[in-house]
Amino acid sequence: MDKKIANYIKTHKELILSRWKSEMKEQGDERFVRVVSNRVFDGASQQFIDLIVSNLMESNEEFSQRLHKFAENVVHIGWPLNFVTQGIRKFNEIIFHGMSEEGVVTRENYMEFTEGFDKWFGPMNDEILSTYTSTWERTVTLQKIALKELSAQLIPVFEGISVMPLIGTIDTERAKQIMENLLHGVVKHRSEVVLIDITGVPIIDTMIAHHLIQAAESVRLVGAKCMLVGIRPEIAQTIVTLGINLDSLITKNTLQAGIEAALEMTNRKIVGVEVES
Incomplete structure (x- = not known):
């Protein structure tokens, strides 16, 4: 057979x-x-x-x-x-x-x-x-x-200003890791302003927004300010549709805009320098 x-x-x-x-x-x-x-x-x-x-x-x-x-x-x-x-x-x-x-x-x-x-x-x-x-x-x-x-590391970019780029889907386990790295990095780098960059996060839902708000509140309690940057139009639409309240967070649509705002918050700004020919 x-x-x-x-x-x-x-x-x-x-x-x-x-x-x-x-x-x-x-x-x-x-x-x-x-x-x-x-x-x-x-x-x-x-x-x-x-x-x-x-x-x-x-x-x-x-x-x-x-x-x-x-x-x-x-x-x-x-x-x-x-x-x-x-x-x-x-x-x-x-x-x-x-x-x-x-x-x-x-x-x-x-x-x-x-x-x-x-x-x-x-x-x-x-x-x-x-x-x-x-x-x-x-x-x-x-x-x-x-x-x-590879992800959720706080990176100092200027004195007192740090960025945490987030990439990929955020679940409860990752959210806890993000929180730990965020608080540890704020203290280690003596950050005054922290920018959480969500450009690489494909989806923002109620659970993720709740974790981000918690992260911002935790940063505030250790003496720093938190800013959410990289909010794309489709993410903004989702946040509005879900009725998520981000009033406790400073938000910017790009990382560049966030850094400029962070410099102002720390009494600094970017100026152009003329180079003599």
Whole structure:
């Protein structure tokens, strides 16, 4: 039974790949399919089919190595888990349908072939999903660590003036880290004015606004003033729509405008200097 399935897959590999790509593009998430280029999608699809075929011919160790490489690749390009599970199921359907069309699967041996497919695809399906999930979890953990290390640092730009650039989505855990870094930096750099730059924050909701207001209040309690800069038009519209009250915060639309205002607040200003020719 396994030999018949293996022979069909090996002799119809290109046809299976073509059908699989076509049907997965039709059924896949439109946003994902649109973002991933045809070259990347074709390459990952070929790798996926090769992975399943290799399970027929390679040792467990070789298959495991190929599987881990595939998992790392699809996690990197952003294949969702449901896309992977659909892909495995669709591959199964294409093979079974193709073998039925050629008369390999008949009414007489239908149950026997069904049991053969389950016996072959079941363990492989479990192993693929397990490896994909562990790879995805490891990737997300590493990204969180990197984001934590790279973001939310208070940077002194002038005497008494510091900037904290924020990048990416802010959740409760990050908000706590921001607060700690902010208060520690204000004391360390003896900041009089702190600018929180949200240019790189894609979304501002009620929870994030609440954390920013808390941060501003904490800065005020340690003797400094807080300013929110980098408010883009779409962010301003969201803040108004949600009814978020930022009256306790000084706001500016750009970092440059914020620095100019901070200089005025510390009795300084930027002046032009004429250079003698």
